Amino acid sequence: MRKSLACLGAVVVPSGAGLLLHLWAGWSMRSPVRVPTLLAVLAGLVLTAVALLAHNALFREGGSIAAVVLLVAGLGAVWVEARDSRVRAEVVTCEITGKARATYHPTFGEGAPSDMWLYHHPLDCPGGYPSEFTAEERIGEAGRTVRIAYDPARRMDPVLEKHNKPSGSPVVPSILLALSVVVSVVTIVGEGWTDVGRPGA
Numbered sequence: 516m517r518k519s520l521a522c523l524g525a526v527v528v529p530s531g532a533g534l535l536l537h538l539w540a541g542w543s544m545r546s547p548v549r550v551p552t553l554l555a556v557l558a559g560l561v562l563t564a565v566a567l568l569a570h571n572a573l574f575r576e577g578g579s580i581a582a583v584v585l586l587v588a589g590l591g592a593v594w595v596e597a598r599d600s601r602v603r604a605e606v607v608t609c610e611i612t613g614k615a616r617a618t619y620h621p622t623f624g625e626g627a628p629s630d631m632w633l634y635h636h637p638l639d640c641p642g643g644y645p646s647e648f649t650a651e652e653r654i655g656e657a658g659r660t661v662r663i664a665y666d667p668a669r670r671m672d673p674v675l676e677k678h679n680k681p682s683g684s685p686v687v688p689s690i691l692l693a694l695s696v697v698v699s700v701v702t703i704v705g706e707g708w709t710d711v712g713r714p715g716a
Contacts, residue, residue: 518703524573525699529586529692532566533593537688540597545604549668563590570699582698589691598671600683603664606676609640609648611659638663645673 536559543555570586615634622628636648636655645665648654654661654675664679665671 521573521703522700524569525582525703526696528566528569528573529589529695529699532562532569532586532590533688533692536562536590536593537597540594541600544598544601544666544670549670552670555670559594563587566590573699579698579702582695582702585691585695585698589688589695592688592691596683596685596688598683600681601671602679602681603666603671603674605667606662606664606679607640607642608660609638609645609663611636611655611657611661612639613637613657615653644669648673650675 539558539562540555543550543558566586567583570583615636618633618635619630620633621630631651633649633651634653636650636653638646638648638661640646640663645663648661648663649672662676663673664676665673
């Protein structure tokens with residue numbers, strides 16, 4: 516009975532935490548209340564910490580580090596998916612007011628992405644925001660107008676209007692959380708849980 520409850524908990528903790536985090540991330544990024552980004556992220560981290568504590572309480576001395584890593588990675592992917600599923604609510608036509616300033620960003624280590632240049636374009640937009648737009652390529656010369664999509668609450672970075680499309684996908688977070696469940700259940704079954712609900716003989 517205890518083993519069955521533990522297996523049920525191993526399913527409920529990742530899936531429940533993932534659902535709650537997705538709901539919170541989605542609401543905080545589109546709510547008219549305009550939850551500050553820092554507060555939204557802190558609340559997401561608190562929810563993740565609660566999930567980890569629940570996972571630790573479930574396993575006590577036993578459990579699997581791999582399941583914890585997959586749980587954290589899955590919850591992180593949930594946040595990214597929720598963010599990328601949102602679109603910026605406002606679009607404004609801005610004028611590029613000067614030459615783009617280029618900055619070089621090297622990367623290090625084997626398998627790291629290629630070094631990149633970022634181009635920072637000064638803008639003149641109605642209302643004064645955004646005053647600068649950064650992209651991996653030049654979007655135009657001084658005097659050209661561009662249409663920028665932005666979040667009035669500034670919870671997401673501005674993008675070109677043509678890129679203001681939802682790109683999130685639940686596939687990656689679902690796979691990571693499902694793997695966490697599988698590893699957890701296999702660990703519970705394989706370590707031989709006793710009737711008192713903990714690993715051991």
